[in-house]
Amino acid sequence: MKWVYIEDIAQYDGQDVEIRGWVYNKRSSGKVRFLLVRDGTGLVQATAFSAEKDSPLFQKFDRLTQESSLVVRGRVREDKRAPGGYEMTIADLDIVQVAADYPITLKEHSTPFLMEHRHLWLRSSKQHAVLCVRAEVVKAIRDFFDGRGFRLMDTPILTPSACEGTTTLFETAYFDQKAYLSQSGQLYNEATAMAFGKVYCFGPTFRAEKSKTRRHLIEFWMVEPEVAFATLADIIELGEDLVLFIMERVLTKRKHDLEILERDTRPLEAVKKPFPRLTYDQAVPLLREKGSTIEWGNDFGSPEETLISEVYNSPVCVTHFPTAIKAFYMQPAPENPDVVLGVDFLASEGYGEVIGGGQRIHDLALLERRIEEHKLPREAYEWYLDLRKYGSVPHSGFGMGVERMVSWLCGIKHIRETIPFPRLLYRIYP
RNA sequence: UCCCCGGUAGCUCAAUUGGCAGAGCGGUUGGCUGUUAACCAAUAGGUUGCAGGUUCGAGUCCUGCCCGGGGAGCCA
The missing domain is CATH 3.30.930.10 (Bira Bifunctional Protein; Domain 2)
Known part of the structure; x- marks a missing residue:
């Protein structure tokens, strides 16, 4: 499967591609999982669906923490609901490393703390x-x-x-x-x-x-x-x-x-x-x-x-x-x-x-x-x-x-x- | 170097006149089929920057120190 960068993702609408990056954020809602992946060139939302909540894919998904590194493969499609307008439906993902507690959250931090990190x-x-x-x-x-x-x-x-x-x-x-x-x-x-x-x-x-x-x-x-x-x-x-x-x-x-x-x-x-x-x-x-x-x-x-x-x-x-x-x-x-x-x-x-x-x-x-x-x-x-x-x-x-x-x-x-x-x-x- | 402000949970902040040290986020556990910094429920988490002083009692008042932030001067 072709390794692509997120900034180029619009060119691969409808195709199966591989993205290598890090977890920016994730959300879950029962039988749907949302993963915001960044790869240094941009951010894309990757989505996983499963009928059973213990599927192997969901088990891997649930181990992911903020800034964990991973490789995701799946089909690109246009979706207005996704940030950036394109979304990937996850077929499979490989965890490269599960990140330890990442100090910077998406909430507010003070400047001294951010400068320290x-x-x-x-x-x-x-x-x-x-x-x-x-x-x-x-x-x-x-x-x-x-x-x-x-x-x-x-x-x-x-x-x-x-x-x-x-x-x-x-x-x-x-x-x-x-x-x-x-x-x-x-x-x-x-x-x-x-x-x-x-x-x-x-x-x-x-x-x-x-x-x-x-x-x-x-x-x-x-x-x-x-x-x-x-x-x-x-x-x-x-x-x-x-x-x-x-x-x-x-x-x-x-x-x-x-x-x-x-x-x-x-x-x-x-x-x-x-x-x-x-x-x-x-x-x-x-x-x-x-x-x-x-x-x-x-x-x-x-x-x-x-x-x-x-x-x-x-x-x-x-x-x-x-x-x-x-x-x-x-x-x-x-x-x-x-x-x-x-x-x-x-x-x-x-x-x-x-x-x-x-x-x-x-x-x-x-x-x-x-x-x-x-x-x-x-x-x-x-x-x-x-x-x-x-x-x-x-x-x-x-x-x-x-x-x-x-x-x-x-x-x-x-x-x-x-x-x-x-x-x-x-x-x-x- | 000088002036001003700050330091409380991993993070962001509360704490009335000096009177039980708390919340949200993050973590953990569970729930939810379209989330957008998701949401709901439960849960763990503390040497209040350091040292001394006043007091029956100090996060709170006083002294010194440390660390940081904003500004002046100087410059791009």
Whole structure:
């Protein structure tokens, strides 16, 4: 008998097939038995009928517990009463293993309990849906950049020095030296961009920040494109196109998962190019008008991001932040060196910053001065300064946080559910 | 690091002013020919996070600690 996956079951209407999976739930009603089977691709109801209640099939059925593994064989038929619209009439079943008391029931559980059982929680339908969306987002990101002639240039995870500060780095032994886990591939991206023109890196990044909010992970995935000769305006457009590309892909290919998540997709469908642009100078009075106490020169906090996303029914691009609060490599605006050519993309519906980036300093003398002002060890940046000695050009790039994007698309409030095994401030298990 | 909240059965939660520690789910047993987190009946299940204190009496009040959740700062 043919082994098929549940996601393909509609193609086998009227045929005998075999499904290999796990018990999601079961119900019995005298001489009828209902089994909800999942196989990783979907859920299907399998039904067993028998005139005698002690039939061998029923005896096997009654031994099954939640999450027991099994092989069921039977005929597929359309049935409106079944969840999913198709049902299998069980001819025979083999038990692979009878599961011990499964801790996660179909009833409510607290977050600490579910996080403790994350390795099992992944089997639940909503977690399954979120992670399918994540996989689709990752695929969309790669398709987007590969389709536009970007070269994937992976940057190292073990690095000899900080990209920005030094307080948020994980330190590790590197034989007789110290190494740090990467918190951004950007500096290396600038080198590969000068070699390949358009590049991106995509991988995990690590920040030892004692952040304990629904928007932060200690280990998260970031995609970072870098484009030689691109200006701030070019990179903003690239970011818009990327966001729209991912959104369209997920809305078409993961529609079913968004339904499972009960995501109202109308706000996502309404997102259009161009996103509203707002300079920092314009944002500050707007925020104060809405009740924020922000002063010119302060960075946005999460309340400020939420306020802005409430004003616009769209993602918003905020640009030209004060030089003092941004990274050392940010290019000052030509008309006003107190602000930089940087951009933050704030997602709609209060999902916060999903993209941050901008134009990098390409002038050697200015970059040297900034490294000094930020009290960074010059010797660690010699290679980086070389990029400004040998054919320096204006260039720009950004970083997009995968988990924040997934959380926005899925309408999931907490970022920890958007990665299979989240690393959090007080949780590294499982 | 700081602020707020919580910890009672396997799970989710109750417990009046400090006065017999309970319910639903899950488990087990039985019943039911179309269930949708099925339903009905019965049943087992407790070091109330840990240590100390107040009291005739503490799940409840006090002190310290541990663990977790939400937020700030910082950021994607």
